[in-house]
Amino acid sequence: MPNLSLVCPGSTSGVAFLRSLLLWLGNPRLLSESHFRAADLVGESPATLSASSKFTATALSRQIENKLIDAYFENYHVVYPFVHEPTFRAQYHEILPRPVSASWKLLLSTVLALGSWSSGQTQTELDEQLYRRSISLGEDESIFEVANLTTIQSLVLLSNLAQKRNRPNTGWNMLGLATRMALSLGLHREHPSWNVGILHQEMRRRVWWGLFLFDSGASTTFGRPILLPDHNSMDTRHILNIDDEVISFI
C-alpha cells in the first residue's frame, strides 16, 4: 500500500530528475522516502500556532513596526510591488481610514513578517513569531469564507514567505486558495465598464500577475500541473512600468 502522505514530485522538479539520475547510477537509496514527505504540512496545528504567537500582538512597539514596514518596502516591495505603498502607509498612519477588516490586519502582519525576514541575514526569533502570527490571523479570519483583494494580497505574500521559510507545501496550498479567490473576483479579466479608477485597476493587475508568476514558478519547481488559465481565457493587461507615487495622482 503506498504511503499517501508522501508528496508527489513530477518530472519537471529537480527531485524527480535527481532520482532518475541516482537510479541510473545504481544508488537509489541516496534519496530516501524522507525527501518526499510533506514535512512542512506537519506540526502546524492551530493549537501550536496560537500558543506561540500570542505575545507579538501587543509587544511590537510602533517604532519597531515602522522599521519593519520600511524594510519591507526597501527590500521586498521593489522586487514584488503587490501593495500600493502610499495607500498602505497612509492607512497605517491613519491619514486614510484604516480598514477595520481582519483582511487588512492580516496584510499588515504579513508585511511586518516579510520586513523582518528581508532585513536580516540570519533567521531570528522575531521572524518566526511574526510568521506564525500571520498564519494564525489567517485562520481567525476564516479565509475559506471570504474573497477580497486584500486577502489575496496577504496570501500571495505569505505563500512566498512560507516558501522562503522552508515550508513550500504550505505556500503552495495558499497559492491555490488565492487563485480561486482571484478567479472569483475576476482578476484574470479586464472589466472596462467598471468605474473603479486607475489605481484600483492597476492593483488588481499587480496582484493577478504576482499570483500568476508565483504559482507558475512553484508548480514547475515541484513538477505539478499548472492550473492557471492560459492566454485564451484571460485578458488582464500587464502592469504599468511606473512608480507607486505616480499612480496615486493619475
Added chain:
Amino acid sequence: MKAQSAFHVDSNHISNRLLLHGFVPAGDALLMNDILDNWANNLPGYFQLSQDPQNSEYWYLFARARLYWRLWNFKIILLRQILMRQVMKRHTETLPTAANSEAERCSRICIDAAHLTIASIDNYLRHSELSKLVLWYST
C-alpha cells in the same frame, strides 16, 4: 515583473507537456527552445544582455539577472532529459553519435545554459549588493 509574467504565459504549456509525458522529443524541444529565445529577444533594451545595465539600482540589476536565471533554468528543465539520454547512450554504445543531430544540439544548449547560470550568479555575487532576497535566489 511584466516580462516575467509574459515568460510564464509563453512557457506554462511547455511545463505541462513535460509533466504529462516526462519526455519531449529533441525536435519538439528545439521548437520550444525557440519560443523561449523569442521571449528573450523581445525583452526591452534595458534587460538585454548585449547592452550595459542602465543604472546600478539593486532592484533593477536583480530583476535583470533573475529573468535570465529563470530562462536558463527553464531551458535546463526542458533539455536535461535529452542530455541524460545522450550520456547514457554514449555509455552503452561504442559508435559516436552524429555531432549535428537534434539531440546533440539540445545537449549543447542545456550545458551552455548551465554554464551561463553559474557564470552569471558568480559574477552577480561578486559585484552586487547582497540582500536576503538576492541570496535566496542566487545561492
